[in-house]
Amino acid sequence: xxxxxxxxxxxxxxxxxxxxxxxxxxxxxxxxxxxxxxxxxxxxxxxxxxxxxxxxxxxxxxxxxxxxxxxxxxxxxxxxxxxxxxxxxxxxxxxxxxxxxxxxxxxxxxxxxxxxxxxxxxxxxxxxxxxx
Amino acid sequence: xxxxxxxxxxxxxxxxxxxxxxxxxxxxxxxxxxxxxxxxxxxxxxxxxxxxxxxxxxxxxxxxxxxxxxxxxxxxxxxxxxxxxxxxxxxxxxxxxxxxxxxxxxxxxxxxxxxxxxxxxxxxxxxxxxxxxxxxxxxxxxxxxxxxxxxxxxxxxxxxxxxxxxxxxxxxxxxxxxxxxxxxxxxxxxxxxxxxxxxxxxxxxxxxxxxxxxxxxxxxxxxxxxxxxxxxxx
Numbered sequence: 440x441x442x443x444x445x446x447x448x449x450x451x452x453x454x455x456x457x458x459x460x461x462x463x464x465x466x467x468x469x470x471x472x473x474x475x476x477x478x479x480x481x482x483x484x485x486x487x488x489x490x491x492x493x494x495x496x497x498x499x500x501x502x503x504x505x506x507x508x509x510x511x512x513x514x515x516x517x518x519x520x521x522x523x524x525x526x527x528x529x530x531x532x533x534x535x536x537x538x539x540x541x542x543x544x545x546x547x548x549x550x551x552x553x554x555x556x557x558x559x560x561x562x563x564x565x566x567x568x569x570x571x
Numbered sequence: 572x573x574x575x576x577x578x579x580x581x582x583x584x585x586x587x588x589x590x591x592x593x594x595x596x597x598x599x600x601x602x603x604x605x606x607x608x609x610x611x612x613x614x615x616x617x618x619x620x621x622x623x624x625x626x627x628x629x630x631x632x633x634x635x636x637x638x639x640x641x642x643x644x645x646x647x648x649x650x651x652x653x654x655x656x657x658x659x660x661x662x663x664x665x666x667x668x669x670x671x672x673x674x675x676x677x678x679x680x681x682x683x684x685x686x687x688x689x690x691x692x693x694x695x696x697x698x699x700x701x702x703x704x705x706x707x708x709x710x711x712x713x714x715x716x717x718x719x720x721x722x723x724x725x726x727x728x729x730x731x732x733x734x735x736x737x738x739x740x741x742x743x744x745x746x747x748x749x750x751x752x753x754x755x756x757x758x759x760x761x762x763x764x765x766x767x768x769x770x771x772x773x774x775x776x777x778x779x780x781x782x783x784x785x786x787x788x789x790x791x792x793x794x795x796x797x798x799x800x801x802x803x804x805x
Contacts, residue, residue, distance in 0.1 A: 472626070555710030
């Protein structure tokens with residue numbers, strides 16, 4: 440969810456963050472399996488097999504998959520291998536990868552990752568009207 | 572944003588190691604609390620979700636609930652003076668986060684704010700204020716979030732250490748006694764009681780990550796510290 444938020448804030452893309460089972464149970468039906476990109480984060484632990492299985496399924500359907508994992512089990516492309524650690528601490532490592540990815544996407548799309556759209560008059564107006 | 576991302580390992584280490592006796596006091600409060608509420612918005616809410624996960628593992632069995640600030644403020648749960656409310660807010664000025672603190676205080680709860688340096692949350696707004704990092708220039712928060720995660724992790728480990736020492740230990744007093752030669756020779760002894768401020772932190776950080784507690788909890792703390800250190804390049 441944090442990665443999706445960072446993508447939204449820096450690149451202004453539509454992004455969603457789900458736990459794998461939540462995604463399978465509905466939201467994935469609204470996905471464009473050809474054009475959307477799935478970033479699958481699988482740390483060794485209880486959810487590992489389920490996420491791996493989902494990533495493999497997406498690949499078999501020719502969907503674009505980026506995998507962040509601590510256990511490389513295949514020679515698939517677009518796999519970011521991170522250090523293996525306890526599942527409960529894994530967000531601390533995966534987070535940094537996803538932050539860097541968000542930054543890279545923003546730069547690639549020609550967006551200023553720091554601006555929060557403050558250079559867009561409509562959003563400036565929004566900030567004036569809605570107090571945080 | 573890039574600068575903030577790259578500064579995270581150092582900030583993380585700094586938060587985990589800076590002298591701050593409040594962590595001992597706050598972990599005592601957490602251990603005594605009936606319910607612990609973690610409250611935040613946006614990335615602070617995500618820090619709260621991580622906090623629940625990690626506190627549930629390290630703090631004695633507690634009912635830990637995560638609320639968005641908006642929800643906590645507008646649909647406030649039943650609170651009692653035995654509850655502890657932790658509000659996470661990087662900048663401190665968001666009205667629902669501030670209002671959540673206020674509602675918790677009015678209900679007699681113990682209140683803890685996890686917030687950035689130079690935040691608008693001031694002394695008196697909460698019983699304890701645990702600071703993270705300087706305010707970020709980028710609105711897409713990165714190091715602020717990691718800072719909040721570090722604070723939560725330190726609270727969790729401090730609580731676990733207190734539990735291991737029968738409620739008398741603190742983060743600082745759990746450390747192995749530094750031989751003072753900077754080489755980090757392990758003595759296996761822990762310092763208790765009146766430890767001089769300058770003696771809390773062995774020059775060799777490797778020692779700090781290995782508390783070597785002589786009980787069944789030691790290994791999990793040690794593993795967590797090791798894995799963090801290796802993974803975050805500390």
